[in-house]
Amino acid sequence: xxxxxxxxxxxxxxxxxxxxxxxxxxxxxxxxxxxxxxxxxxxxxxxxxxxxxxxxxxxxxxxxxxxxxxxxxxxxxxxxxxxxxx
Amino acid sequence: xxxxxxxxxxxxxxxxxxxxxxxxxxxxxxxxxxxxxxxxxxxxxxxxxxxxxxxxxxxxxxxxxxxxxxxxxxxxxxxxxxxxxxxxxxxxxxxxxxxxxxxxxxxxxxxxxxxxxxxxxxxxxxxxxxxxxxxxxxxxxxxxxxxxxxxxxxxxxxxxxxxxxxxxxxxxxxxxxxxxxxxxxxxx
Numbered sequence: 001x002x003x004x005x006x007x008x009x010x011x012x013x014x015x016x017x018x019x020x021x022x023x024x025x026x027x028x029x030x031x032x033x034x035x036x037x038x039x040x041x042x043x044x045x046x047x048x049x050x051x052x053x054x055x056x057x058x059x060x061x062x063x064x065x066x067x068x069x070x071x072x073x074x075x076x077x078x079x080x081x082x083x084x085x086x
Numbered sequence: 087x088x089x090x091x092x093x094x095x096x097x098x099x100x101x102x103x104x105x106x107x108x109x110x111x112x113x114x115x116x117x118x119x120x121x122x123x124x125x126x127x128x129x130x131x132x133x134x135x136x137x138x139x140x141x142x143x144x145x146x147x148x149x150x151x152x153x154x155x156x157x158x159x160x161x162x163x164x165x166x167x168x169x170x171x172x173x174x175x176x177x178x179x180x181x182x183x184x185x186x187x188x189x190x191x192x193x194x195x196x197x198x199x200x201x202x203x204x205x206x207x208x209x210x211x212x213x214x215x216x217x218x219x220x221x222x223x224x225x226x227x228x229x230x231x232x233x234x235x236x237x238x239x240x241x242x243x244x245x246x247x248x249x250x251x252x253x254x255x256x257x258x259x260x261x262x263x264x265x266x267x268x269x270x271x272x273x274x
Contacts, residue, residue, distance in 0.1 A: 008185025010177040014257040021231065021256075023238060041186075044193045048264055051196075054204055055213050060233045062210075063116075068109045070122065078126055079100045085133050086096060 007031050009042050016046050020053045091141030094148075099129055103146055107153055113234045114157050114244075115226060124160060128153040154244070161245055164222045173221050176261040191265055196272035209271055216266035220259055227252060228259035 007015075012035040018024040024032070036043055070078075104125060111121040132152050139148060176191040178184050187193075217225065227245065230236045231252070242249050 008177075009187050010185040010257075013176075013261060014253060017257045017260045018253055020260075021238075023253075041192045044195055045264070048193060048196060048268075049260065051204065052260065052264060052267070055209070056232050058204075059210070059213065059217075063233055068112055069105050070108050070125075074122065075100050075104055078104060078129060081126065082096055082099065082129055082133065085130060 005031055005034065007035055009035075009039060012036070012039065012042050013045050016042075016049055019046075020049055092144045092148075093141065094132075094136055094139055094145055096129075096133060096136070099132070099145075099149070103149055104129075106146065107149060110150065110153065111157065113236075114230065115160065116229050116233075120160070124153065124156045128156055131156070158245065161223075161226065164226070173224050173258045174262050174265070175258070176265060191261070193264065194268060194273055196268065212267065212271045213263075216263050216270065219266060220262060224255050224259045224262075227255045231256060 012032050015024050015028045015032040019029065019032070036046070107125045107128060108121055111124050112118060115121055115124070128149060132149055135152070143151070176188060178186050178188055217229070220228065227241060227247075230241050231238065238249055238252060241247075242252055247255075
């Protein structure tokens, strides 16, 4: 079944998702292109997926800029616990 | 001649390693409270396991190896909480329509001008909510691959899942996100 050229919407959109991460193989992209030719329901998906990817990239940047440190009081608490367990 | 061995100094652990361990955890489970708990647990387990430390690795590497196991355990726990981890399906799961879009999930053309609104504050809030709405198990894999800098191979190795498993998870997450954005933003 894996090499079947005719795929379902579920598989087609999965390949489309994979493509957003540049990890879809040539064969997969071929199957997807064909599916999109014949399936009206799936046709808007790739375009919307691009929009989703753009949004998520903005989020990723935001996230990487966030402070990621423990507060000094949290550190103090942890130190206490270590002392008690030594 | 003796080879100098690495030594452990628990009194300095917090100052030297806690931020690093915290960042490491946060990038994998993106829940700050749980991350703190795991870091704390790691230090406590490390104290108990000090006798087993052979001095081959440096202190930080050794602590990270303990933390990694904690993270995997945490992930396994989520994985076994089946009920809560149910993702909303967008496709028929069985029957003659298997693999086709569920009627209510068929993608609709988006009404608003998407590219203009992409910068909007409000849209970002909506996407945050949609991501929060993902079941934890899906959210974790999805975020690691999409929002944090992990490649497929790393995630599969760390969480002990196959790559096809990973893509199914990401696919479910993305179809659910698409639907959520459509319902709550674009075609509201």
